Amino acid sequence: MTSRGKLYRLEGIVLSRRDHGEADRVVKLLTAEGSVDLLAKGIRKPRSRKAGHLELFCKTQVLASRVAGSWDIISQAEALQVRPRLQEDFRLGTYARYVAELAIRFFEGETDPQLYILIDDVFSRLEEGADPALLMRWYEQQLLALAGFRPEWSTCVGERNGSLCQVSLHPRPDDRHPYGLDLERGGAVCHECFVSGVGEHSVRPLSPSALSWLQALQRRSFDEVAQFTLPERTAGELAQVMEQYIAYHLERRPAALRLLHG
Numbered sequence: 056m057t058s059r060g061k062l063y064r065l066e067g068i069v070l071s072r073r074d075h076g077e078a079d080r081v082v083k084l085l086t087a088e089g090s091v092d093l094l095a096k097g098i099r100k101p102r103s104r105k106a107g108h109l110e111l112f113c114k115t116q117v118l119a120s121r122v123a124g125s126w127d128i129i130s131q132a133e134a135l136q137v138r139p140r141l142q143e144d145f146r147l148g149t150y151a152r153y154v155a156e157l158a159i160r161f162f163e164g165e166t167d168p169q170l171y172i173l174i175d176d177v178f179s180r181l182e183e184g185a186d187p188a189l190l191m192r193w194y195e196q197q198l199l200a201l202a203g204f205r206p207e208w209s210t211c212v213g214e215r216n217g218s219l220c221q222v223s224l225h226p227r228p229d230d231r232h233p234y235g236l237d238l239e240r241g242g243a244v245c246h247e248c249f250v251s252g253v254g255e256h257s258v259r260p261l262s263p264s265a266l267s268w269l270q271a272l273q274r275r276s277f278d279e280v281a282q283f284t285l286p287e288r289t290a291g292e293l294a295q296v297m298e299q300y301i302a303y304h305l306e307r308r309p310a311a312l313r314l315l316h317g
């Protein structure tokens with residue numbers, strides 16, 4: 056017998072699920088107050104009434120009861136917004152997994168109401184057909200800022216002759232020389248700092264086009280950046296740059312990237 060505690064209502068987004076026992080699942084729900092693991096009993100039985108309301112990436116309202124010393128138990132669930140394409144399309148689903156993985160790793164259960172709004176927005180846009188690559192690049196900038204890892208793209212983070220450079224970076228399409236990405240210092244460096252910093256530590260070249268996009272992705276809304284076409288070459292460079300930046304801070308490569316890029 057489980058002693059049932061007080062019932063409470065919770066709205067959240069299903070970030071991940073894992074099987075538990077014969078027919079149950081532990082569901083990780085992101086709410087405006089942080090993420091919480093809840094037990095959905097009997098959800099893997101064919102006739103479960105809860106199953107359709109606790110699909111991955113859907114927004115749902117649950118009625119849960121408190122259980123001392125274990126996960127609280129979901130007694131009822133009602134989907135507020137289902138996202139069938141994210142469940143059925145492997146590629147879109149993998150992007151959604153990447154979104155969820157970054158949110159879980161960078162926040163580790165900490166609370167931020169803005170995170171809930173951001174994830175809900177990104178899942179909805181992904182479901183509704185936004186360009187997934189552009190959306191991921193925009194999401195990374197927004198998430199890193201929320202999590203306190205905001206990269207510096209506007210002012211040079213380099214140091215020369217013992218003093219900070221701090222020049223404003225205004226990349227232009229006709230710039231002849233590359234800028235740089237300095238992982239340790241967490242941002243971009245001007246060409247002069249790039250040249251003097253090569254070989255010292257983790258500095259890699261950054262094209263003017265990539266830097267210009269990173270600035271826009273950080274400062275602008277998704278609707279604004281979506282009005283421009285991201286050139287394929289720049290898209291590839293941005294994906295690489297951000298993978299390095301994120302892996303550097305997480306001290307590991309996000310698992311969902313193996314599914315997307317091999």
Ligand SMILES: [Zn+2]
Binds near residue numbers: 211
């Ligand atoms: Zn500089």
